[in-house]
Amino acid sequence: MKLENITNPKRRYDDACGTALALEFVGERWALLIIRELLLGPRRFGEIRAGLPGLSANVLTQRLQGLEADGILVREKLPPPASVQVYALTPWGYEAEPVVLAMGRWALRSPRHDPALPFSRVSLMLALRMLLLPDKAAGWAGRIGFRLGEETYRVTVGDGALAIDRGTLADTEAVFVGEPNDFLPVLFGVMPLAIALAEGRFEVEGDTARAADFATLFLLPPKIGA
Known part of the structure; x- marks a missing residue:
């Protein structure tokens, strides 16, 4: 019996629907929240982690690499005097904002929403x-x-x-x-x-x-x- 390769970090749905393809881009845990953290401008690695305290450095690195490979974000170096590496959404990446906001507003209607988190x-x-x-x-x-x-x-x-x-x-x-x-x-x-x-x-x-x-x-x- 052929076993599924569970080490492959990307889900493939083999479905022509755009929603299925979107989930291949952002369906992995933390991916969409990383995009959320970049919607107001570039951020350093540590700043992204600070906004997502449950995210490990290793997983963040993997997700950033995946989002970069898919053309959703890029790595940039700020000019002096900062001269630090940041992650920024591409123009296409920024187009995800209405989706992020719509999903958030939809989910806020659930009684499970806990504003104390x-x-x-x-x-x-x-x-x-x-x-x-x-x-x-x-x-x-x-x-x-x-x-x-x-x-x-x-x-x-x-x-x-x-x-x-x-x-x-x-x-x-x-x-x-x-x-x-x-x-x-x-x-x-x-x-x-x-x-x-x-x-x-x-x-x-x-x-x-x-x-x-x-x-x-x-x-x-x-x-x-x-």
Whole structure:
């Protein structure tokens, strides 16, 4: 009897459907989450691991090699003074963003969603895109910052759309200061900002009223069966 080669890291479905081919690219454990961590720009190996604490260095190396071989990401070297190697999505790799966000929003409707589990900094920023209420955002314009440890992000809302810039807080009206899980009750629409601040969950620098108004632009999708 011929045994299946279980050491082959790539699944092959032998199916002409594009969905099957997509799973050959990102169906391996961690592959899609690595793409998620790169959707806001290039990252070093250690930064990717920090966003995915359950991922071993060996598996990360294997997945990066596979995604590179499939044309989804590339290795680059930043110019001086950084001069470090980073991993970046190719233009085709970036096209996966709507898929990642749609899958996330779909899964959030499950009662199994546990917001107490680890939540990466990139995940928080992408959640803002995912959970934005278009009707409310259509009448809101401004810039809000996030200082997440050593990382900074600027969120710009205008004309019902949300853009994210990594590495700057320029021209922001207010800045949320903390770590991703700290903000979830407020940004998921289950706790007013004033209560979160009173409990010391995180800090807001600048215009607190604008920060509170910004927080109302997002809401979790309803759970199935609700």
